[in-house]
Amino acid sequence: MRMLIIEDERELAEAIADGLAAEGFVADAAHDGTDGLWRALHEPYDVIVLDIMLPGLSGYEVLKRLRAAKVWTPVLMLTAKDGEYDEADALDLGADDYLSKPFSYVVLVAHLRALLRRGAPARPAVLVADDLALDPACRRCRRGNRDIDLTAREFTLLEYLLRHPDEVISKTDILTHVWDENFDGDTNIVEVYVGYLRRKIDAPFNRLTIETVRGAGYRLRSGAR
Numbered sequence: 001m002r003m004l005i006i007e008d009e010r011e012l013a014e015a016i017a018d019g020l021a022a023e024g025f026v027a028d029a030a031h032d033g034t035d036g037l038w039r040a041l042h043e044p045y046d047v048i049v050l051d052i053m054l055p056g057l058s059g060y061e062v063l064k065r066l067r068a069a070k071v072w073t074p075v076l077m078l079t080a081k082d083g084e085y086d087e088a089d090a091l092d093l094g095a096d097d098y099l100s101k102p103f104s105y106v107v108l109v110a111h112l113r114a115l116l117r118r119g120a121p122a123r124p125a126v127l128v129a130d131d132l133a134l135d136p137a138c139r140r141c142r143r144g145n146r147d148i149d150l151t152a153r154e155f156t157l158l159e160y161l162l163r164h165p166d167e168v169i170s171k172t173d174i175l176t177h178v179w180d181e182n183f184d185g186d187t188n189i190v191e192v193y194v195g196y197l198r199r200k201i202d203a204p205f206n207r208l209t210i211e212t213v214r215g216a217g218y219r220l221r222s223g224a225r
């Protein structure tokens with residue numbers, strides 16, 4: 001089993017690589033995001049351990065580019081407990097598992113073995129409404145042959161709506177599913193983000209995919225023209 005560790009804390013990377021070698025893994029280490037991505041794209045690994053905070057490219061960016069290149073090697077992300085990002089983000093972006101630092105070596109090996117047993121996961125299907133397509137695995141959104149750049153929140157909102165086509169969805173439902181359940185702001189934020197989305201996916205194309213249903217919420221039209 002061949003694995004790649006992308007981790008800029010050299011001592012940690014080396015300790016992991018040495019330990020895993022003793023477990024029968026062949027382990028390579030990269031110490032920045034750019035080098036890590038290059039190796040992950042060009043060499044056949046069975047599993048990748050990816051730190052989030054890296055010089056060059058962040059772990060998130062590495063994962064995004066890897067999936068965009070249709071490389072489905074299982075990825076275990078290392079997250080810092082009080083870091084800027086959390087586990088939900090890692091999983092949203094297509095990581096297969098995560099561990100919070102500091103972790104015990106025994107737990108890391110157990111997670112890696114479980115990932116290897118599972119193998120490369122089935123990728124989520126592309127969600128489509130007319131000529132609008134959202135690919136959750138590659139984090140890509142397109143209208144026809146034009147790429148649309150969405151923020152993480154816009155992406156999640158559109159994904160949620162596309163999973164419930166032609167249904168009336170209340171702002172409260174959206175808030176619960178797209179924002180953290182502990183989010184205590186008001187539903188105006190939903191209106192604001194629906195506005196952002198419309199400006200990207202509808203207005204430039206003269207479409208009305210996301211309808212306002214007065215007093216009830218929103219409806220994404222699957223066959224909208």
Ligand code: CA
Pocket residue numbers: 007008009051052053054
């Ligand atoms: Ca780091």
